[in-house]
Amino acid sequence: METPTWQESVFRALKAARVSVVGYVPDAGHAHLIKSAHADPEIDTVVLTTEEEGIALSAGAWLGGKRSVMLMQSSGVGNCINMLSLPVTCRMPFFTLVTMRGEWGEFNPWQVPMGTATPHVLTQAGVHVRRADHADDVAEMVGASAALAFDSHIPVAVLFSQRLIGAKVFVK
Amino acid sequence: MSETKRNDGTLDRREAVSVLLRDPGDLLVVTGLGAATYDVGVLGDRDQNFYLWGAMGGTAMIGLGLALAQPKKRVLVVTGDGEMLMGMGSLASVAAAKAPNLAIAVLDNARFGETGSQHSHTGLTTDLEAVAAACGWTATATARDMAEVEALRSRLRAEPLFAVIRIAPDEKPRFIPPRDGAFVTERFRRALGIVEN
Ligand SMILES: Cc1ncc(C[n+]2csc(CCOP(=O)(O)OP(=O)(O)O)c2C)c(N)n1
Ligand SMILES: [Mg+2]
Numbered sequence: 001m002e003t004p005t006w007q008e009s010v011f012r013a014l015k016a017a018r019v020s021v022v023g024y025v026p027d028a029g030h031a032h033l034i035k036s037a038h039a040d041p042e043i044d045t046v047v048l049t050t051e052e053e054g055i056a057l058s059a060g061a062w063l064g065g066k067r068s069v070m071l072m073q074s075s076g077v078g079n080c081i082n083m084l085s086l087p088v089t090c091r092m093p094f095f096t097l098v099t100m101r102g103e104w105g106e107f108n109p110w111q112v113p114m115g116t117a118t119p120h121v122l123t124q125a126g127v128h129v130r131r132a133d134h135a136d137d138v139a140e141m142v143g144a145s146a147a148l149a150f151d152s153h154i155p156v157a158v159l160f161s162q163r164l165i166g167a168k169v170f171v172k
Numbered sequence: 173m174s175e176t177k178r179n180d181g182t183l184d185r186r187e188a189v190s191v192l193l194r195d196p197g198d199l200l201v202v203t204g205l206g207a208a209t210y211d212v213g214v215l216g217d218r219d220q221n222f223y224l225w226g227a228m229g230g231t232a233m234i235g236l237g238l239a240l241a242q243p244k245k246r247v248l249v250v251t252g253d254g255e256m257l258m259g260m261g262s263l264a265s266v267a268a269a270k271a272p273n274l275a276i277a278v279l280d281n282a283r284f285g286e287t288g289s290q291h292s293h294t295g296l297t298t299d300l301e302a303v304a305a306a307c308g309w310t311a312t313a314t315a316r317d318m319a320e321v322e323a324l325r326s327r328l329r330a331e332p333l334f335a336v337i338r339i340a341p342d343e344k345p346r347f348i349p350p351r352d353g354a355f356v357t358e359r360f361r362r363a364l365g366i367v368e369n
Contacts, residue, residue: 049261056230060237
């Protein structure tokens with residue numbers, strides 16, 4: 001799989017933000033980040049069975065003095081809602097990068113409901129939502145959003161638009 | 173399918189937890205919502221206790237994040253069977269992450285005690301120790317008497333151990349440790365010497 005350079009720069013932005021724990025439920029759009037995280041000896045990279053685990057993982061890491069990020073796709077946001085009470089109640093940072101599905105050239109109708117709901121449910125659950133649409137400013141947005149989360153102790157999600165990632169091709 | 177109810181446990185939950193946490197030193201303790209939080213809190217509030225009052229299903233993963241961030245410290249998760257069942261997938265995630273400094277003790281009354289003592293899956297068909305073993309936990313145990321609890325005390329501070337403690341279903345008086353999550357978080361981090369990061 002060829003890797004767009006913006007994904008390299010996102011990984012560098014996470015490193016610059018001193019992120020050293022990465023939790024993920026795989027999404028093809030995060031494949032490069034997941035691979036880079038696993039290859040980095042300074043990062044503990046944790047595969048999750050469901051996205052809410054990543055919120056609890058991040059909270060534990062924060063309690064122990066480490067910064068973390070959770071990688072998921074928009075359908076996973078629906079698995080998170082009650083667990084988001086943890087960072088909100090404890091005034092902890094939570095930082096997640098969400099690859100969007102169901103919004104741009106989507107082939108799979110099952111992705112549309114959560115894709116549509118994602119920014120709204122995150123906002124309602126107390127998460128600050130940013131959206132990256134362009135390859136040339138995504139790394140800067142990740143860096144600034146990480147600072148917002150970790151310095152102001154709030155939950156922040158950056159949505160990577162489906163246009164940015166490229167719609168998944170089902171019929172090749 | 174027929175309902176196979178296993179025998180209820182007999183251990184006094186407060187007595188069992190007081191043995192597990194005797195002379196805690198700098199053990200980092202994360203407690204699952206409800207009775208586990210009360211059982212740990214009643215032994216005396218500590219800066220190194222992180223009490224949950226919600227986030228049901230998340231206790232083991234909080235323990236994992238903490239264990240990864242503090243590899244030189246021991247982390248003990250104390251939680252109920254209902255809380256552990258809600259986060260059953262985390263038994264797989266924790267085992268796969270192989271943190272050597274994390275142990276879990278499940279206070280198993282085979283009930284959702286907090287909500288009216290409805291039977292949980294551990295009183296019906298599920299064996300949590302076997303689930304943990306199947307998820308890849310290499311050290312697992314079930315304690316049914318106080319001598320076995322006593323033996324778990326040191327193992328839980330030395331091994332990545334998953335232990336089930338078969339407690340009696342009767343409820344204890346509530347004890348209310350701090351429930352301001354922001355306060356408990358900041359206090360916990362300060363106790364570890366973390367000021368800003
Ligand atoms: C997401 C969620 N679902 C349901 C509840 C209600 N609830 C609170 S405690 C509890 C059961 C706890 O059972 P267990 O962990 O076995 O503790 P016990 O009281 O039996 O020791 C439930 C279902 C909740 N707080 N959060
Ligand atoms: Mg119970």
